[in-house]
Amino acid sequence: MSHPHPELGRPPKLPKGGLRVTPLGGLGEIGRNMTVFEFDGRLLIVDCGVLFPEEEQPGIDLILPDFTTIRDRLDDIEGIVLTHGHEDHIGGVPFLLRLKPDIPLIGSKLTLALIEAKLQEHRIRPYTLEVVEGQRERIGPFDCEFIAVNHSIPDALAVAIRTPAGMVVHTGDFKMDQLPLDRRLTDLHAFARLSEEGIDLLLSDSTNAEVPGFVPPERDISNVLRQVFAGAQKRIIVASFASHVHRIQQILDAAHEYGRRVAFVGRSMVRNMGIARDLGYLRVPPGLVVDVKTLDDLPDHEVVLVCTGSQGEPMAALSRMANRDHQIRIVQGDTVILASSLIPGNENAVYRVINGLTRWGANVIHKGNAKVHVSGHASAGELLYFYNICRPKNLMPVHGEWRHLRANAELGALTGVPKDHIVIAEDGVVVDLVDGRARIVGKVQAGYVYVDGLSVGDVTEASLKDRRILGDEGFISVFVVVDSTTGKVVGGPHVQARGSGIDDAVFSAVVPKIEEAIAKSASDGVLEPHQLQQLIRRIVGRWVSDTYRRRPMILPVVVEV
Numbered sequence: 001m002s003h004p005h006p007e008l009g010r011p012p013k014l015p016k017g018g019l020r021v022t023p024l025g026g027l028g029e030i031g032r033n034m035t036v037f038e039f040d041g042r043l044l045i046v047d048c049g050v051l052f053p054e055e056e057q058p059g060i061d062l063i064l065p066d067f068t069t070i071r072d073r074l075d076d077i078e079g080i081v082l083t084h085g086h087e088d089h090i091g092g093v094p095f096l097l098r099l100k101p102d103i104p105l106i107g108s109k110l111t112l113a114l115i116e117a118k119l120q121e122h123r124i125r126p127y128t129l130e131v132v133e134g135q136r137e138r139i140g141p142f143d144c145e146f147i148a149v150n151h152s153i154p155d156a157l158a159v160a161i162r163t164p165a166g167m168v169v170h171t172g173d174f175k176m177d178q179l180p181l182d183r184r185l186t187d188l189h190a191f192a193r194l195s196e197e198g199i200d201l202l203l204s205d206s207t208n209a210e211v212p213g214f215v216p217p218e219r220d221i222s223n224v225l226r227q228v229f230a231g232a233q234k235r236i237i238v239a240s241f242a243s244h245v246h247r248i249q250q251i252l253d254a255a256h257e258y259g260r261r262v263a264f265v266g267r268s269m270v271r272n273m274g275i276a277r278d279l280g281y282l283r284v285p286p287g288l289v290v291d292v293k294t295l296d297d298l299p300d301h302e303v304v305l306v307c308t309g310s311q312g313e314p315m316a317a318l319s320r321m322a323n324r325d326h327q328i329r330i331v332q333g334d335t336v337i338l339a340s341s342l343i344p345g346n347e348n349a350v351y352r353v354i355n356g357l358t359r360w361g362a363n364v365i366h367k368g369n370a371k372v373h374v375s376g377h378a379s380a381g382e383l384l385y386f387y388n389i390c391r392p393k394n395l396m397p398v399h400g401e402w403r404h405l406r407a408n409a410e411l412g413a414l415t416g417v418p419k420d421h422i423v424i425a426e427d428g429v430v431v432d433l434v435d436g437r438a439r440i441v442g443k444v445q446a447g448y449v450y451v452d453g454l455s456v457g458d459v460t461e462a463s464l465k466d467r468r469i470l471g472d473e474g475f476i477s478v479f480v481v482v483d484s485t486t487g488k489v490v491g492g493p494h495v496q497a498r499g500s501g502i503d504d505a506v507f508s509a510v511v512p513k514i515e516e517a518i519a520k521s522a523s524d525g526v527l528e529p530h531q532l533q534q535l536i537r538r539i540v541g542r543w544v545s546d547t548y549r550r551r552p553m554i555l556p557v558v559v560e561v
Contacts, residue, residue, distance in 0.1 A: 011430040011442025014038060018434040019165035021201070024446045025049065025065035026399050028426045030207065031088040033399060034065040035170065039163045042140045043073060045080040046159060046170050050091030051448075052311070062451040064092045066428075067099065069444040074100040078140035079129070082107035083172025084156035085114035085243050094122040095456060102127055106139065108146075108155035113275045114243065133157060133187060147194075148187040149174035152218070152376025153243050154281045158191075165433050166200030169390070173205050173399065175378045176385070179217040181246050182281075188389055195390050201438050202392035206400030207377035209408035214381045216374045218246050221339075224371045225254040234300040234333040236260065237362075239310040239318040240340055242268040245276045247339050247373075248306060249283065255304045256285050263292040265307035265328070266317045273306075300333075310340035311350060319349075322356030332361030339372050380411055387415040394438035396423045396431060474499025475553040476507075476544065478514065478536050482529075484560040488522060489515055491559075495540070500552040502544070510543045529558040 014020045019039050025032030031051035037044045051063040070077065080103055082090055093115055097103060104127045105115060112128050119126055131137060133148035143162035150156070151173045161168045169191075176186045208215065229236065236255075240247050255262045264270045276282035295303055305328065309318025318336070320326035330336070336357050338350070354364050367373045377399075378386065387395075395417045397408035409422045423431050423438050428446030431438050449456065475498055481491030493514045495507035517539050518532060536556035544550055 008429065008440070008443035011432075011444065014432060015434050017164055018432050019163050019168065019201075021168070021203075021396070021431040021433065021438075022069065022444060023398065023425060023427055023429065024067075024069070025051070025092075025427055026088075027405065027429075028400075028402050030399075030401060032063060032065050032092070032427075033089050034092065035203065035398070036070060037142065037161060037168065039141050039165060041076060042142075043070065043077045044139060044142045044144075044161065045070075045077060045096075047083055047089040047172070048080055048092040048096050049086070049088040050451075051088065052313070053450075062091065064095055064449040064451060064456070066446050066449050067096060069428075069446070071099065074103070077103050078142060079104040079106050081139075081144065081159050082111050082115060083159065083170070084108075084151055084153050085111040086153055086173070086241070087243070089172070090115045090118070094119055094124060095451070097124050097126060098122070101125075104129055104139075106131055106137070106144070108132065108157055110153070110155040110245075110276065110279060110281055111157075113279060114272060117271055117275060131157070134190070145194075147190045148184055150177045150180050150184060150186045151175060152241075152246060154182055154184070154245050154276075160194055160199075166436060167194065167198060168201045168203065168433065169194060169199050169392070170203040170398075171205050173207070173377060175208075175215050175376055176382045177215065177217050179219055181218055181249060188386075191386070192389050199390050199392045200436060201394040201396060201433050202387075202390055203396050203398045204383065204386070204408060204412075205377055206397040206404040206408035208375055208379045209383060209397070209400065209404050209411060211375075211379040212381065213379055215377070215379050216371075218250075218374055221247070221372060221374060222250050222253070225250055225337075226257065228335060228337060228365055228370070228372075229254045229258045229260070232301075232335040232363075234331070234335070235303040235305065236335045236337065237305045237307065237318070237321070237328075237330075238337045238339055239307055239316075241310065242266065242272045242308050244340070245273075245281050248273060248276075251304065251306060251339070252282070252284060252288060256288055260302050260304045261290045261295075261298055262288055262304045262306060263290055263295055265292055265305050266309075269306060269308050309353065310338050313349070318357075319353050322353045322360075324360075330357055330360040330362050334360075334362045336362045336364045337372055338364065338366040341367060341373050341375060380407070383408065383411045384415055387412055387417065391415075392417060393436060394421045394423065394433070396425060396438060402426075473550055473552040474501070475555055476500060476502070476540060478540055478554065478556040479559075480514070480518070480532070480536065480557070481559045481561055482518065482522075482527075482532065484527070486522060489518055490561060493536075497552070500544075500550060502548060502550070502552075506547075509547075510540060513539050513543060529560060532556075532558045 022036040025034040033047045033049040035046045106129045131146045136145045145160040147158040149158045158171045307317035309316030395412040397405040430442045432441045479494040533556040537554045541554050
């Protein structure tokens, strides 16, 4: 198995007749999925998603793929194929279309409807091409065939990309539920047909590669939901992803069966479920769904609220309910269902929300104590079955953390893919398919691009480090006025602390040290304010560290008069 090496340099020029594959996100992480294919100077992008921030990224709203490597080649992009409508696959599209709004978007009906609604908020009207499974489209030099796959959102597609360099199959996210609610199976017949033609490179979903066996059917959740609904005495509040149409359908079915009304809470939930209903993907009995404002007129045992926040997102409805910062107040006897998985890295945030809800008297049902979630990704048994059907000549695990990619590679090797034909890459690592072999040839920039409010890319790792220090240790400000000619202190030093837990009165001990250091600096002829600020930072920082074993941010200000 080949793998990236820290010393990888810029990739060479793509050999004539070769196909280049550059993942810009989704490898070594769960989210931010984006892969760029290049042939004969033209580019095809598959997915463009976002990654949601973790606790060590304070203040960040979203994390985007790094578009640097394609920013100067926007005119070479033939289109963006969107495999399905989850945020980790479509959330970055508005930010890429800001650079060039007329890049065509190719996807299924529901996927395009979801991204079009999102783009409307960004005031972008995209060029779209709606495709269905079994359809084949020529997109520049890329001959693309779309294959039905089953996932936790309707209308998901895999894509087979044919070029003179060979055929590449990108699975997108998929599983092999044999009893899907919409009766839309992963099209194993199509994959077998592609296998007969010859799959030169398979890019396969790795998320559940460590999980043995097969994923249970989505419909298994129905009986558990019925039991919860049957035993609930007051309101039922369900938190789910805003795009999980199948899960919401089962909630609606249970609510209808037990005589409850349903209200959607949260902008994305209301928008997405409205789209799904209008397109026929969500079946809603008349009168079942009501506006949240009408809930006060209904008794608690007739109410179901469906909201976002299953991952503990601080601004989502469920987190705000747990913090008593929402118009909907959790009361003793409410039932809360977290109908989703735990995305790695979100565990602490989710359990914090569960504890908050429990504190106010809610009965919280989650994956840890009831079967209220099944995964949307193929487990090891399904992947083995899938590889034996596809028989790829080369395999490149995608969509997963390092442990998932490694586990997926091992599964491929077990089914007969030669180990030297299995490529374990990471974001930015460039893979060329030339003469039937996939090989790592270099690396391009593919770091995190942070979205903070309206700013995109302005927040750096250094900025986040400063935020973490401020959050953990607080800061100390030092204000000094000096004579610009003599360098003598004529005002201050005034020292104040915020968030450090240190009382301002104790700084009287460090003031003489600051004055002494400035006086010595003046006698040495060092009067430049920036240098004096650095001097003060060192003096105060050392004193705080020695006295309190803390490392707050030191903010010195030197004013000349």
